[in-house]
Amino acid sequence: xxxxxxxxxxxxxxxxxxxxxxxxxxxxxxxxxxxxxxxxxxxxxxxxxxxxxxxxxxxxxxxxxxxxxxxxxxxxxxxxxxxxxxxxxxxxxxxxxxxxxxxxxxxxxxxxxxxxxxxxxxxxxxxxxxxxxxxxxxxxxxxxxxxxxxxxxxxxxxxxxxxxxxxxxxxxxxxxxxxxxxxxxxxxxxxxxxxxxxxxxxxxxxxxxxxxxxxxxxxxxxxxxxxxxxxxxxxxxxxxxxxxxxxxxxxxxxxxxxxxxxxxxxxxxxxxxxxxxxxxxxxxxxxxxxxxxxxxxxxxxxxxxxxxxxxxxxxxxxxxxxxxxxxxxxxxxxx
Amino acid sequence: xxxxxxxxxxxxxxxxxxxxxxxxxxxxxxxxxxxxxxxxxxxxxxxxxxxxxxxxxxxxxxxxxxxxxxxxxxxxxxxxxxxxxxxxxxxxxxxxxxxxxxxxxxxxxxxxxxxxxxxxxxxxxxxxxxxxxxxxxxxxxxxxxxxxxxxxxxxxxxxxxxxxxxxxxxxxxxxxxxxxxxxxxxxxxxxxxxxxxxxxxxxxxxxxxxxxxxxxxxxxxxxxxxxxxxxxxxxxxxxxxxxxxxxxxxxxxxxxxxxxxxxxxxxxxxxxxxxxxxxxxxxxxxxxxxxxxxxxxxxxxxxxxxxxxxxxxxxxxxxxxxxxxxxxxxxxxxx
Numbered sequence: 264x265x266x267x268x269x270x271x272x273x274x275x276x277x278x279x280x281x282x283x284x285x286x287x288x289x290x291x292x293x294x295x296x297x298x299x300x301x302x303x304x305x306x307x308x309x310x311x312x313x314x315x316x317x318x319x320x321x322x323x324x325x326x327x328x329x330x331x332x333x334x335x336x337x338x339x340x341x342x343x344x345x346x347x348x349x350x351x352x353x354x355x356x357x358x359x360x361x362x363x364x365x366x367x368x369x370x371x372x373x374x375x376x377x378x379x380x381x382x383x384x385x386x387x388x389x390x391x392x393x394x395x396x397x398x399x400x401x402x403x404x405x406x407x408x409x410x411x412x413x414x415x416x417x418x419x420x421x422x423x424x425x426x427x428x429x430x431x432x433x434x435x436x437x438x439x440x441x442x443x444x445x446x447x448x449x450x451x452x453x454x455x456x457x458x459x460x461x462x463x464x465x466x467x468x469x470x471x472x473x474x475x476x477x478x479x480x481x482x483x484x485x486x487x488x489x490x491x492x493x494x495x496x497x498x499x500x501x502x503x504x505x506x507x508x509x510x511x512x513x514x515x516x517x518x519x520x521x522x523x524x525x526x527x528x529x530x531x532x533x534x535x536x537x538x539x540x541x542x543x544x545x546x547x548x549x550x551x552x553x554x555x556x557x558x559x560x561x562x563x564x565x566x567x568x569x570x571x572x573x574x575x576x577x578x579x580x581x582x583x584x585x586x587x588x589x590x591x592x593x594x595x596x597x598x
Numbered sequence: 599x600x601x602x603x604x605x606x607x608x609x610x611x612x613x614x615x616x617x618x619x620x621x622x623x624x625x626x627x628x629x630x631x632x633x634x635x636x637x638x639x640x641x642x643x644x645x646x647x648x649x650x651x652x653x654x655x656x657x658x659x660x661x662x663x664x665x666x667x668x669x670x671x672x673x674x675x676x677x678x679x680x681x682x683x684x685x686x687x688x689x690x691x692x693x694x695x696x697x698x699x700x701x702x703x704x705x706x707x708x709x710x711x712x713x714x715x716x717x718x719x720x721x722x723x724x725x726x727x728x729x730x731x732x733x734x735x736x737x738x739x740x741x742x743x744x745x746x747x748x749x750x751x752x753x754x755x756x757x758x759x760x761x762x763x764x765x766x767x768x769x770x771x772x773x774x775x776x777x778x779x780x781x782x783x784x785x786x787x788x789x790x791x792x793x794x795x796x797x798x799x800x801x802x803x804x805x806x807x808x809x810x811x812x813x814x815x816x817x818x819x820x821x822x823x824x825x826x827x828x829x830x831x832x833x834x835x836x837x838x839x840x841x842x843x844x845x846x847x848x849x850x851x852x853x854x855x856x857x858x859x860x861x862x863x864x865x866x867x868x869x870x871x872x873x874x875x876x877x878x879x880x881x882x883x884x885x886x887x888x889x890x891x892x893x894x895x896x897x898x899x900x901x902x903x904x905x906x907x908x909x910x911x912x913x914x915x916x917x918x919x920x921x922x923x924x925x926x927x928x929x930x931x932x933x
Contacts, residue, residue: 302774303756357722361715380696383718384755387692387725391748394729398741406733406741413726420719421638439637 275588279324282582286327286341287320293345297392309373309385314352322452323348325477325586329456329470332582339400339459346409347452349393354416354448356386361424362507405455412451419443423509428534430518430526432510438479445485446478465576472573473586480566480593486511487559487597490547502543508533512562514546516555525549560597567594610923614659617917621662621676622655628680632727644708644720649687657787658683660812660921664791664805667917674735674794681744682787684728689751689783691721696759697842740790747786754778758844763869765853765861767845773814780820781813800911807908808921815901815928821846822894822932825882837878843868847897849881851890860884895932902929 273281280287294314300306323344330340358364359372360382374382390413397409423440426432453474457467489504490513504511510518510533518529528545531537550556570590577583608616615622629649635641658679665675693699694707695714709717725748732744758775761767788809792802824839825848839846845853845868853864863880866872885891905925912918 300753300756302771303753303760305756305760306753354722357718360718379714380759381756383692383695384752384759387689388749388752388756390722390725391745391752394745395742395749398738398745401738403733403736403738407730410726410729410733414723414730417719417723417726418635418638418641421635421640421716421723424715424719425638425640436637 275585275592276319276321276324279328279582279585279589280320282585283324283327283331286331286344287324289338289341290320290323290327290344290348293341293396294348297345297349297396298389300388303388305377305381306385306388309356309377309381310352310389312370312373314348320348322351322448325449325452325474326456328582328586329453329474330460332577332580332586333457333460333462333466333470335456335460337459339402340456342396342400343405343455343459344452346393346396347448347455349389349396350409350413350416351448353386353389353393354420356382356389358420361420362503364503400459402459404458408451408455408458412447415443415447417443419447426510428508428536429510430529430534432515434512434515437510437512437515441479441482442475445482446475449478449481450474469573469576473570473590476566476570476573477590477593480563480570480590483512483559483563483566484594484597487513487556487563490550490556505532505543505546506538508536512559513550513555516558517550517553520553520555521549560594563594563597567591610920610927611654611656611659614663614917614920614924615655617920618659618662618666621666621679622659624673624676625655625658625662625679625683628676628731629683632680632684632731633724635723638723640712640716641720641723644691644712644716645687645724647705647708649683655683657686657783660784660787660809661791663917663921664788664809665795667912667915667921668792668795668797668801668805670791670795672794674737675791677731677735678740678790678794679787681728681731682783682790684724684731685744685748685751686783688721688724688728689755691717691724693755696755697838699838735794737794739793743786743790743793747782750778750782752778754782761845763843763871764845765864765869767850769847769850772845772847772850776814776817777810780817781810784813784816785809804908804911808905808925811901811905811908812925812928815898815905815925818847818894818898818901819929819932822848822891822898825885825891840867840878840881841873843871847894848885848890851893852885852888855888855890856884895929898929898932902926 298307298310298314326344326347327340330343356373359374360379364372364374372382373385393409397406419440420443422436423444426436426440450471451474453470454467457470462470486504489501489511491501505514514529514533517525521529528542528549532542532546567590571587574583574587633642633645633649661679661682662675665678691708694709695717699707699709707717708720728744732741754775755778757771758779761771761775785806786809788805789802792805797805821839824836824846826836840849849864849868853861856864863877863884867877867881902925906922909918909922
């Protein structure tokens with residue numbers, strides 16, 4: 264096999280995983296060690312189900328990449344990477360309870376396999392463990408970043424809960440929800456990696472901006488795919504957001520252009536939750552009619568471009584190129 | 599009214615509240631300010647329902663008392679006290695989801711008034727806010743204490759989940775559960791108050807031991823009252839633990855002495871969950887037959903005595919006397 268050609272076609276996150284292989288092995292060992300519980304074996308059972316289901320470990324890789332890109336030589340970035348993955352896993356466990364989800368990463372959810380109680384309490388445990396890990400780094404600035412990110416995440420989730428089913432939800436509220444549910448952890452991942460490396464403020468800011476924009480692009484793409492991705496590829500069901508009556512960007516754009524008949528459709532299906540056979544197909548047809556998917560895709564592309572721009576001030580480095588490519592790759596899923 | 603006589607009959611937590619009135623006013627202002635959310639009004643609604651339902655604020659008072667008793671003159675102990683109350687409120691919200699509770703502090707629970715989703719996510723928000731507050735103190739030692747307490751709390755909750763319905767649960771497991779569900783936050787409250795005051799290690803240890811023993815005594819009393827307290831007084835229903843098939847100290851003691859017929863009763867009601875009319879009364883009769891309530895009460899008294907002993911090395915101070923009296927008061931509920 265031609266090694267050079269092979270490298271060229273590899274996805275950016277696979278190239279990141281290769282470059283950061285030693286770091287990631289240490290992070291995975293840390294995750295396994297810290298998700299253990301001497302007294303409550305239910306904890307590693309539930310956590311392992313989710314952690315070992317083959318997520319891409321994108322968030323911890325962002326932390327590692329940010330630190331290494333800025334020349335960090337220590338090992339505290341591994342603790343931060345494990346922290347970020349624990350926070351992510353904790354929010355997934357709680358999300359699945361809130362959304363009453365049945366599948367995650369192509370497998371039945373923990374709330375389905377065990378119960379809601381286990382998902383709530385094991386999520387709490389992982390959050391506490393992440394907190395212990397970050398305290399070990401001894402960096403109050405990192406603790407501040409992660410505490411603020413945790414608050415933004417939880418606030419965004421509550422906002423999503425109350426904004427769902429409400430056709431008055433506009434793009435500004437959507438952006439706040441997206442920052443909470445996705446971008447806050449992406450930007451905390453890159454920013455904390457930069458801070459632990461002792462980088463200049465301008466570099467810390469660049470990596471914060473990169474993570475923020477990447478996270479927003481990532482979530483908009485996810486919301487687009489929910490109206491058209493392939494079940495097997497994205498590991499979740501198409502139409503989940505519609506069934507959960509979430510006001511995501513494509514729908515918000517279509518609602519803004521709705522005629523009387525379409526508005527009645529959205530009121531019935533999203534606000535009143537009276538959904539019937541064929542409604543999802545009807546929703547998709549309305550989205551297509553107004554170019555709502557294309558418009559949402561354009562916004563995702565613009566955020567990906569902002570992510571790349573943020574990196575432009577950073578030193579030239581193979582990891583910078585990979586992060587750059589990652590921004591393009593994230594939105595390529597909807598091109 | 600005779601002021602002196604009045605003082606004498608006042609409960610210790612009321613005397614603490616009087617002595618610490620200025621501090622508590624600042625803590626309450628902090629709690630109100632930090633439970634706000636610009637974007638998600640659901641958050642203060644849910645939090646206020648619980649926070650303003652008239653809990654005794656015992657945990658934050660413990661932090662304030664520990665710091666003041668050791669001569670602390672700053673205001674960071676107020677942030678820690680608010681932190682402790684937020685962690686407590688967050689765990690109550692999640693507990694009520696896990697236990698499917700209907701009443702808390704004499705009012706309908708948040709999960710009943712809103713929904714489980716709101717309770718899970720607002721709990722997460724309060725936990726994140728507590729984390730921000732403690733970071734503001736800038737004390738890594740305090741962060742370490744509270745991170746460890748958070749992990750112990752969550753681990754204890756999961757352990758309780760798996761230990762419930764299992765007649766093999768013994769007193770050692772019960773003690774671990776109790777440390778998690780109650781004593782870990784009591785001891786973190788007193789220990790962090792001591793640490794922030796810059797106390798000697800021996801004094802920090804004394805206040806940790808006091809909080810730990812007080813918390814254990816408090817929880818054993820609570821578990822006893824669940825088989826005999828008055829609904830109106832304790833603000834919760836008698837028999838909750840029995841219905842939720844929890845192995846608490848009185849039941850563990852009775853199971854250890856059960857004859858074949860009694861063992862069959864516990865297997866049916868606790869392990870299998872097949873509960874019928876009159877079973878709670880039957881359970882209470884069995885507890886009485888084996889002196890299980892009296893034996894549990896003796897353990898609560900011993901823990902209260904340990905709490906008082908822990909304080910004996912501390913300087914003489916009105917707050918020390920109140921904490922001393924509090925240990926006696928906590929167990930007086932079952933005398």
